[in-house]
Amino acid sequence: MKNNSIRIQNARIHNLKGIDVTIPKHKLTVITGVSGSGKSSLAFDTLYEEGKRRYLMFSDTQFMIDTEPAFDSITGLSPTVAVEQRIIRQSNPRSTVGTRIKISHLLAALFTNYGERDPAYDDGMPLDVSMFQRGSAKGMCVRCLGKGRAGLIDEAAMFSDKNLLICDIAHGLGRGSSTKNILSEFAATYGFDPWNNCIGDLSGEQLTLLKYGDHGKSRFPGMIPWITMLTNGSLSTSGRLAHLLSLDGLMTQRVCPKCLGTGLGEQAAHTTFHGKTITELENMYIRDLHEFLSAYNDGRNPLLSELCTKLSCMIEVGLFHLALSRPIPTLSGGEIQRLFLASYIITEMDSIIFVFDEPTIGLHETEKENLIRIIRRLVDNGNTVVAVEHDENFMREADYIIDIGPGAGIRGGIKIYEGGFTEFLHCKDSRTAPYLSAAKGFPAKTVFRPADPKKCLTLSHANIHNLKDVTVKIPLGIMVGIAGVSGSGKSSLISDTLVPTLKEVLKGKCVTGEDKKEHRTIDESNAATPEYPADAPFEFEDPRGITDKTFADIATPSLTGHTAPTPSGQDTIKRCYVIDQQPIGRSRTSCPATYTGIFDRIRAMFAETKTAKERGYTAGMFSVNSTGGCRRCKGDGVIHYHVGFGNFIDIPCDTCGGTGYVPEAMEVMLDHKNIRDILEMSVEEAFDFFADKDENIAHLLDILKRVGMGYIRLGQATPTISGGESQRIKLAKELAKGKNTKNVLYILDEPTTGLSFSDCERLIQLLNELVEQGASIIITEHDPHVLSGCDYIIELGPGGGTDGGSVIAQGTPEELRKNKQSVIGKYLKQ
Amino acid sequence: MTLSEEINNYIAQNRYRQINSVLVWQDGQMIAENYYNGFTKESRNVLRSVAKSILSLAAGIALDKGLLTGLDVPVADYLPQFRERRDPLHPLITVRHLLTMTSGIYWNGGIHYHCPMMVQLRRSKDWLNHIADCPVTNLPGSHYNYKEFDVILLSAVLSAVCGDLYDFINRELYLPLNIKSGRWYKSPCGVYYSVGSGEDADEKPSNLTAREMLAFGQLCLGKGSFCGQRIVSESYLTRAVSAPEDAINKNYGYLFCLGNNWYACRGYGGQRIHVFPEENMVVVIQATPTARGMAYDDLIWKTIAKQVL
Incomplete structure (x- = not known):
């Protein structure tokens, strides 16, 4: 036994x-x-x-x-091997599907040994594996450093508005504290005033000086060099300025003119395998790549056989819709897990x-x-x-x-x-x-709210990524599910088409996770340490500022020519909330309590206690980010040791006993609980604790319970919170604001990830209540229980990647069950 | 025990088998002249980055002669590739930035000749075009980063103003110092770079004897004069071997390494011309470079400095 x-x-x-x-x-x-x-x-x-x-x-x-x-x-x-979803947070932003699973190395070896070289670029010296690796200093294109694209500042557009104040050029760059002083000095030297002069007030000579500087005589290097430094050089930390300038059309991401988007040096970029460059192969969907290589696999080339085996494992775990060039940080947790699963299958251990x-x-x-x-x-x-x-x-x-x-x-x-x-x-x-056992079972919806043809959001001619000129009517005022296999175009339709379009027409009334980040000022983003902003490891956003999408667009220029889809029917939408799976908060010490704002109230309650008042403690004493934080572990409660091979060991900090707080803060009690005790409470426990103490806190905790987050601890650190959990916390925060939800559109992305049946049921119930109050809901979802609970489903497909991108079925769940075209139909609950 | 014996013992004890020559010259006298591995005073050894300091003095001479109009002149004035604004920061790079390794041009992979950036450069058809394609990732003058690119650009700038750079160095520097060097390696695209591809054959013509290296050190000790002949202005030499208060790197002059009361020309694998102005002393070390990039500075501190300083 x-x-x-x-x-x-x-x-x-x-x-x-x-x-x-x-x-x-x-x-x-x-x-x-x-x-x-x-x-x-x-x-x-x-x-x-x-x-x-x-x-x-x-x-x-x-x-x-x-x-x-x-x-x-x-x-x-x-x-024991853990196949977790959270590895994403430790992953190198440059690592891609191909590098992670070592297929890129094999491909590089294939090109080194079997590549056909363009005689015009053949220098007679042998090729080297590293020359085909854009992440390697020997292989990367020196112009774009392997990125394949570079930001180009549109000088003419940036200086075209003659009535623009000088300090307002480039999104108010001159007003930011890192630029302000050097620009003032510079302006004083050359006789203009950035705060009162417009571009039109400058002489030709002054304008040239402002644009290109005075060859290093002043500290200010000129607008164009300075912006280049901030967006592309070592001072660039978050890609935020680049993002803002891109939005304004002042900066375009263009294909690197040296490597033509391959990210590789000349010899590698001009070496092909049966007519394709390594970059072209890496940009193919894995299924297409497998098909391409299999055609030449006669079993005699061990590299090719190995590649085909590995690729077929990837296809088997359902990752056929990814390209090898896809950056790891843009993968979903499920995809990451399957990527690792594939590598375990490949090794065939027992x-x-x-x-x-x-x-x-x-x-x-x-x-x-x-x-x-x-x-x-x-x-x-x-x-x-x-x-x-x-x-x-x-x-x-x-x-x-x-x-x-x-x-x-x-x-x-x-x-x-x-x-x-x-x-x-x-x-x-x-x-x-x-x-x-179906003793309980989900109460399957039988009565569906009818779609009102007059209240529809219409998206016409959506073409981004694999979408095939999709025109779709999304009914408002009801709960709409977007279904389809992985890679069928759900995200392309919703996150990449609908959301940007709504943002454009609704402006500030469309709130997405990204907008919150944008509230940071330019100077904050510049103030961070150049190499490693403190919060970088927990950022999903690719620090290089490219997502898989933009990367693919650039790599295959033909994709960029799509026409912008035109929306209509948005007039009835009052506000729109896009609630995504991005992590809540940016710092290590952020947690549900800080994100939802209840922590401010809790700290204020502590500061109001008799003990705190007597000792003169302010609310700052109860924050680990302020005076209350343990000096040694900086409020983490643990000391983090790297023990090699990417493994860390956390040892509880013995200065604060693992609490993260200085002893003074821990001595103050609120109804027999200190600040740490409260952070250790789950939402449910905290609800009972605060029910008779603070109405606002109790209200928020109640909503957290209702979105299925009753189990989460108030002080649970952001990095340990899953994407699904983040999304539900965000939803709770929006709902707790108690604003009228009539004509409000909520866009959710798999909100039930990680929820058990009973919690899932509660969340669906809550969403239905929202619709009853007049809200519209769009959910991208795989879960048949959730989809069955929708009033209307739009299904994309039929397959993923090039096989997807069309609407294959739409209607009520009942109609889909009967629809032979539908893939999801037979899984929907009755 | 004489200094010479002590040096011998130290080298034996530490099994420094790659050292070929050690010269110590003080107050006008040779106080130690040791050769190993069959080396003699006629034997020639690689220079490696010692050539950087030689280029620095060549720049000083060009400046003295008015061939270079100043150190704050944009590199773009001499190199057309830098006039195309391939990088918006190109117009800001000056000759002084090249001399102080602060051009801000992207560089990756250590300081040695086999580094990836050099591998790529050597495979490119046109070196200057290749460097002009590299992004400038730091504001010129703001960040010290020891790199070959800056020296290669300096070599190209000097070629643009001095005519054939080897002829210039030979005429203005080597002849007065009695240095007999072969013609430096010139890349297929026409840039003088003494190390070449790092292969023996490329590098060999530029090799110098220990005494020739010493002569260069004596020129520095003489603040630009050698045997009564002015070769480079005192003002340039003084600046080249010191760093002002506001220098980005206080341990680097114009392609010279700086220390506490000493300065040095240093080359990969242990090549040294170490000058101690206050002691009126020059130490020369030559060695066969190894893949590990050994250096033997401890020899100076543990033996020579102990006896002499």
Whole structure:
């Protein structure tokens, strides 16, 4: 028995209440439970951490410091690999799908050995693998440094408005504190006044000086050089100024004239494999690339065979719609997880324990079946798979179920069930089982709100990316689902077409996550340390300022020629909120409490206590970012050690005992709780605590509960909050403002990611209430439960990438079920 | 124990097998002249970046003669590739920036000859065109970054004003110092760069004997005069081997390394002309470069400085 199972005794990390579990080896075990019940604490923080620790200690490559044990014993462990979604946050912004999975290296080797060289660029010296790697200093184009594109300032446009004040040129650059002083000095030397003179007031000579400077005599180098420095040079940190100038049309991202967008040096850019350059191959969808290479694979070229095998693994895990050039930071958590899954399949190991974190996230029903098959194959090959999962079909496939619950946070952490799936259906204490046994089940919608043809948002001729001249009417005043397999064009239609169009016509009335970042002034963005802005690791945005989309556009110039889609019917929209999965807050110390603003009120309450007043403490004493922060760990509560190979160890800071606060702050009590105690509370606990203390806080916490976030801790650090969670917190924050939701449009992107059935049901209910109050909702979604709860579905497809980009079906869920063209139809709930 | 013996012992103890020659010259006298590995006073050894300091003095001479009109002259005045505004910061790069490694041009990959930037440069058809294509990532004059590009550009600028640069150096600097050097490596696109591709054959003509290196050090010690003959103005030389208060890098003059009461011409693999003005002393070290890029400065501090300073 011992050899056939992993036994964990008395696991007690986080909210786990000393549970014992036995996980069978060489089987697929699924850990279920409501969000926040302790599933991840068991799977990742106990099983994976210990598995990793023991393996690394044994292999002697690392030193490990014993932290407080979170269990009594674990037996039967073998090397453990976590296939998490959060790796994105440590990823190098330059890494791409191809580099991450090492296919780019193979391609480079293929070109080095089998590439055909253009005689005009053949210098007679042998090619080198690094010459085909744009991330390598030997390979990158020296002009664009491997980026393939460069920002070009439109000088004529920038200085065209003769009535523009000099300080207002380039988005008020002269008003920013980093420019202000040097520009004043410069202006004084050459006899003009940036605050009162317009461009038209300057003499020709003064204008030239202003544009290009005086060859270094003054500290101000001239507008054009200075903007170049701020946007492209070492002073450029966030790409913000470049972004603003691009919006104004003052800067265009053009294809690098030296490498023509390949990002590579001359020899590499003029080497081809059957007529295609390496860049062209890297920009192809993986499925198309596989097809292209397979045609030449006669089994005699080991590089080509290896490439085809790896690519077919990528296709198998459902990543056929990506290109190798796609930057890792632009992938969704689900895609990242599958990318790693692909690399494990490729290595064909056995006797490994794989721990998965909701592997079905972001997958279409048809793709899920495929994924389950792959995971099943891992098990059949002799591996053990443990997955934290909310997906129904996935649970049905499990050999073994462990249910943790019953509730979240302190209300969870107990083992409810352990055993086979069939018996699980009869488990009465579980909050998951009733949904599976149809004892509870989702109340499938039967009455659909009718689409009013007069209240429609029409998008005509959308062509971006793979969209094939899509014209679509999106009904307003109801709940609309956007469905389709991965890569079918859902995001292209909504995030890349609808949102930018609405932004243009609604201006400030269309609020997106991005806008909030833009409130930072130019100077703030410049003030950050040049190399590593403190918040960089947690930024999803590619620091180079390019997303996969712009990159693809540039790399394949033919895509850029699309005509702008024209919207109509937006007149009835009063406001629009785009609620995306970008992380909340930018700093390490931001958390749900700070993001939602309740932390300000809580700190004020602390500052109002008798003790605080007597000692003269202000609200700043209760913030780790202010006087209250521990000097040693800067409020983190832990000291972060890098132990090599990308691994970190966090040791609790012994100066503050891991609280992040100075002792003075901890001594102040609010109803027997100090500031740290409050941050450790889950939303549910905090709701009970604040219910009779502060109406505003209680109101917000109540809404957080209703969007399914009752389990999250007030002080949970941003990096540990998933995309789905971020989105729900943002939604709660918007809703808590209590504004009239009539004629307000909410755009959501898979809002139920990571939610258990019961939480999911509550969220759908809340969304329906919003619609009842007059709001419109557009949801991009894969989950059949959510889609079945919509009033109207627009389905894109039929496939991904080049096979997608058309509307294949639309109508009520009921109509889609009957529609033979629809792919999702047969999965919708009745 | 004489200084010469002490140097021998130190080299033996530390197994510095690559050192070929060590010369110590003080107050007009040679106080140690040691050769190893079969080297003699006629043997020639690579210069590597010592050639940078030689170019610096060539620039000084060009300035003295009025061939260069000033150090704050834009490089673009001499190099047409920098007049096209391929980078908006090109007009701001001056000769002084090249002398102080502050052109701001992008550079990656360490300071050695086999660095990736040089690999790419050497594979390009036209070096100057290649450098002009590289972005300027720092405001010229704001950031020190030791790089070959600045020296290659300086070589091109001097060629533009002095005629054939090797002839100029030979006539104005080497002949008065009794230095007999072959013609420097010239790239296919016409730029003098003594190291060439880093291959022996390219580099060999520019090799110097230890005594020739010493003569260069003596010229520096003599503030630009050698055996009573003025070769480069005292004002240029003084500035080249010192850094003003507001210098970006206080340890770098005009292609000279600066230390506390000393300055030096340094080349990869341990090549040194170390000048101690207060002690009226010059130390020369020549060595065979290895892939590890060894340096033997400890020899100076642990033996010579201990006895002499």
